[in-house]
Amino acid sequence: MMDDEIKEELLLAIEGAANYLRGMALDPRLVGDTRSACIEKSTELRAIVEKHLDDALQATAQEEP
Numbered sequence: 001m002m003d004d005e006i007k008e009e010l011l012l013a014i015e016g017a018a019n020y021l022r023g024m025a026l027d028p029r030l031v032g033d034t035r036s037a038c039i040e041k042s043t044e045l046r047a048i049v050e051k052h053l054d055d056a057l058q059a060t061a062q063e064e065p
Contacts, residue, residue, distance in 0.1 A: 007056075011049050018045035 021042035025035045 004056075007052070011052055014045050015049045018042040018049065021045070 019042070021038040024030065025038040025042070027035075030038070
């Protein structure tokens, strides 16, 4: 199993990439298709982060007495 510190680092990197793409989508120089692709990918990455954060929270809650 992957170390929790490594998981957190990876989740933060994925979240950073999602935020970067979301920010790029706000650039008025981007054409519609490119803007849409940035939004779609950022949403996908954000969903992955949220899923794994939810899983981690559930695991922590089960460990507590």
